[in-house]
Amino acid sequence: MSERSDSGDLLVADEVRKEFGGLIAVNDLTFTIPKRGIVSLIGPNGAGKTTFFNALTGLYRVTSGQILFDGHDVTDKPPHAITKLGVGRTFQNIRLFPQMTAMENVLVGMHARLKGGIIGSIFGTPRVRREEREAREKARELLRFSGLRGVDEELAESLSYGDQRRLEVARALATEPKLLLLDEPTAGMNPQETVTFMEFVSKLREERPVAILLIEHDMKVVMGVSDRVTVLDYGEKIAEGSPQEIQKDERVIEAYLGKAATT
Amino acid sequence: MRTYRAELARRGGLHELGAQWRRLPRPVQQFSPALALLAVAATYPFYLSSLPTGNVPLIYSFPSVRSAVTIIVFTTMAVGLNVVVGYCGLLDLGYVAFYAIGAYTSGWLASGQFQQVRFHFGSVGVAHTANGIHVSIWLVLLIAALLTALGGILIGLPTLRLRGDYLAIVTLGFGEIIPQFVRNADSLHGFDLTHGTFGISPIDSPGFGNTLHDSLGLPSAYSQQFDADRLFFWTALGILIVTIVCCIRLRDSRLGRAWIAIREDETAAGAMGIPLMRTKTWAYAIGAFFGGAAGAYIASFNAGAFPSQFSFNISVFLLCMVILGGMGSIWGVTIAGAILAWLNVEGLANIGTWLNDNIFPASHQIEVAKYQFGIYGVIIVLMMMFRPQGLIPEARRKREIEEGGHGPLDDPLYEMRGADEPGAGERGSGGPVPRG
Numbered sequence: 001m002s003e004r005s006d007s008g009d010l011l012v013a014d015e016v017r018k019e020f021g022g023l024i025a026v027n028d029l030t031f032t033i034p035k036r037g038i039v040s041l042i043g044p045n046g047a048g049k050t051t052f053f054n055a056l057t058g059l060y061r062v063t064s065g066q067i068l069f070d071g072h073d074v075t076d077k078p079p080h081a082i083t084k085l086g087v088g089r090t091f092q093n094i095r096l097f098p099q100m101t102a103m104e105n106v107l108v109g110m111h112a113r114l115k116g117g118i119i120g121s122i123f124g125t126p127r128v129r130r131e132e133r134e135a136r137e138k139a140r141e142l143l144r145f146s147g148l149r150g151v152d153e154e155l156a157e158s159l160s161y162g163d164q165r166r167l168e169v170a171r172a173l174a175t176e177p178k179l180l181l182l183d184e185p186t187a188g189m190n191p192q193e194t195v196t197f198m199e200f201v202s203k204l205r206e207e208r209p210v211a212i213l214l215i216e217h218d219m220k221v222v223m224g225v226s227d228r229v230t231v232l233d234y235g236e237k238i239a240e241g242s243p244q245e246i247q248k249d250e251r252v253i254e255a256y257l258g259k260a261a262t263t
Numbered sequence: 264m265r266t267y268r269a270e271l272a273r274r275g276g277l278h279e280l281g282a283q284w285r286r287l288p289r290p291v292q293q294f295s296p297a298l299a300l301l302a303v304a305a306t307y308p309f310y311l312s313s314l315p316t317g318n319v320p321l322i323y324s325f326p327s328v329r330s331a332v333t334i335i336v337f338t339t340m341a342v343g344l345n346v347v348v349g350y351c352g353l354l355d356l357g358y359v360a361f362y363a364i365g366a367y368t369s370g371w372l373a374s375g376q377f378q379q380v381r382f383h384f385g386s387v388g389v390a391h392t393a394n395g396i397h398v399s400i401w402l403v404l405l406i407a408a409l410l411t412a413l414g415g416i417l418i419g420l421p422t423l424r425l426r427g428d429y430l431a432i433v434t435l436g437f438g439e440i441i442p443q444f445v446r447n448a449d450s451l452h453g454f455d456l457t458h459g460t461f462g463i464s465p466i467d468s469p470g471f472g473n474t475l476h477d478s479l480g481l482p483s484a485y486s487q488q489f490d491a492d493r494l495f496f497w498t499a500l501g502i503l504i505v506t507i508v509c510c511i512r513l514r515d516s517r518l519g520r521a522w523i524a525i526r527e528d529e530t531a532a533g534a535m536g537i538p539l540m541r542t543k544t545w546a547y548a549i550g551a552f553f554g555g556a557a558g559a560y561i562a563s564f565n566a567g568a569f570p571s572q573f574s575f576n577i578s579v580f581l582l583c584m585v586i587l588g589g590m591g592s593i594w595g596v597t598i599a600g601a602i603l604a605w606l607n608v609e610g611l612a613n614i615g616t617w618l619n620d621n622i623f624p625a626s627h628q629i630e631v632a633k634y635q636f637g638i639y640g641v642i643i644v645l646m647m648m649f650r651p652q653g654l655i656p657e658a659r660r661k662r663e664i665e666e667g668g669h670g671p672l673d674d675p676l677y678e679m680r681g682a683d684e685p686g687a688g689e690r691g692s693g694g695p696v697p698r699g
Binding site for chain 1: 508509512513515516517518519520521524527528530531532533536538539545
């Protein structure tokens with residue numbers, strides 16, 4: 001509870017609870033993310049990590065508890081309102097818009113930041129056209145920034161797996177997030193791509209004022225990029241601390257990491 | 264055919280022509296097919312008389328200008344429905360409700376339905392002493408469109424929270440409620456709103472009034488002109504063009520992207536900051552807007568609105584046009600709409616006549632038009648089997664089909680073959696958000 005008074009926190013989740021019928025997926029979890037921090041959420045399958053993500057982004061209604069983001073109460077707000085406040089996310093199972101081009105996917109991410117209305121679009125007013133042109137320019141930059149080259153006009157579904165992951169990040173960044181939620185971003189990546197991804201996170205951190213919440217199974221990534229690691233098991237926080245502390249924590253080793261991780 | 268083309272290509276004919284074509288500026292490439300189509304359509308009343316009549320192979324005869332008006336108006340509705348179904352992916356089985364609202368707005372605002380009052384505003388071809396509300400049809404078209412859009416919003420608010428099949432069922436309900444309402448609203452506490460099964464008739468005709476007639480030579484009232492059908496034809500074509508242009512513009516706008524994103528993945532669209540309810544309601548409103556305008560126009564053209572016009576069949580029929588043309592494809596829907604509407608208006612009957620005259624023996628004559636819904640059903644089944652993307656697929660879908668999985672950056676990442684289904688295997692604690 002002492003964390004709540006910490007004014008440097010971008011996100012404060014206070015005793016968030018999510019039940020599915022009799023199953024308690026997230027059990028009174030209290031959790032904070034500092035501004036510009038990189039926090040990882042780890043734990044065995046079914047520990048409630050993604051459920052917590054979905055509660056943060058408004059896809060699930062929490063059973064009880066409160067979520068404050070950047071001074072706003074976002075508990076039970078609809079997803080688009082939370083996104084507009086500055087929470088961008090990717091999905092564990094890639095959820096791009098398959099029949100839209102990479103460029104269009106990013107432009108959709110900008111939706112909340114653009115203003116073009118119906119009448120303006122039909123008549124093609126100079127204001128709407130300018131906005132559209134600038135949005136495309138910005139989308140192009142974002143695609144470059146995320147490591148996508150020469151695929152602007154490709155359909156998302158025809159991109160390679162790694163590029164689809166990159167595009168999801170680009171699309172999330174297009175929402176101009178203050179907090180970026182990445183749900184297993186390196187799932188299915190090969191070691192080389194994983195290294196590239198870690199470099200990307202460092203670059204992101206240097207160039208943009210964004211905090212990151214990461215769900216990740218790859219311990220190299222978790223230990224490599226996080227400021228702080230939180231471990232969940234059965235919906236409860238069993239440990240929290242720096243990567244080094246977590247690696248030594250007995251309960252974590254027992255529940256999740258296994259003996260090998262300590263070596 | 265292939266060798267002939269190859270031969271031509273070798274001689275540089277087609278090849279050269281193709282290259283020339285590609286050298287043209289993009290807008291020219293994009294719009295010249297549409298402009299050519301428009302030229303052929305707009306001059307139709309002029310060359311119709313020089314086309315052969317009677318016993319044209321298969322189609323028997325070309326549609327009269329009068330039939331063409333109905334065809335164009337139904338095509339307009341199909342283009343409007345395409346916004347809802349094709350862009351936004353909302354299965355609407357009650358589009359006929361919008362047609363009805365539009366038609367009855369026309370009836371209310373431009374006929375002698377309300378004998379209690381006498382209100383004239385820019386009306387043409389109606390005696391100034393006539394009772395009832397007589398507003399200029401041009402204005403009525405706009406009011407009907409706006410009112411229907413409002414109706415779309417009202418229908419949308421409770422229904423659009425539903426997804427997929429449930430939405431279809433509820434829209435079906437609304438499609439039934441509205442015709443039933445107009446059939447029975449001839450005595451609302453003694454007030455005759457819709458004139459029941461008799462419908463509202465006569466409805467005023469469009470026109471420009473005597474002042475514009477005298478100064479510019481514009482027709483004062485269509486119905487009093489000897490070439491009324493032609494005037495209705497060109498006006499209908501104008502409405503269709505406006506509808507198409509608006510739909511193209513919207514498709515390429517911020518709102519259009521949001522619609523398509525919702526169609527592609529509603530959950531992801533919400534998470535990317537698209538307000539789902541509002542955006543879907545807009546799709547309904549825009550679809551309803553054009554449906555209402557088309558309904559109001561055809562009511563004026565038929566000089567009446569009758570409840571028997573608004574059957575469930577119309578909703579299905581319009582949906583067939585969208586599916587046949589290719590969901591989301593403006594040009595596909597336009598062409599499929601024209602073909603199906605023609606079949607419905609007179610095509611099937613004409614084909615039947617031709618078959619009976621030329622193929623079937625006199626002892627086994629068949630009335631083809633009687634089997635119309637069976638025939639549409641077969642068309643849809645065949646389309647689904649052989650060309651599920653529609654006659655002219657939406658550009659993005661066509662690209663997908665042409666390029667298949669061969670995007671330039673689709674080099675296989677061998678290490679990750681098993682990861683093609685992300686979340687499979689030992690990973691994954693949540694999976695996609697289960698909803699609905």
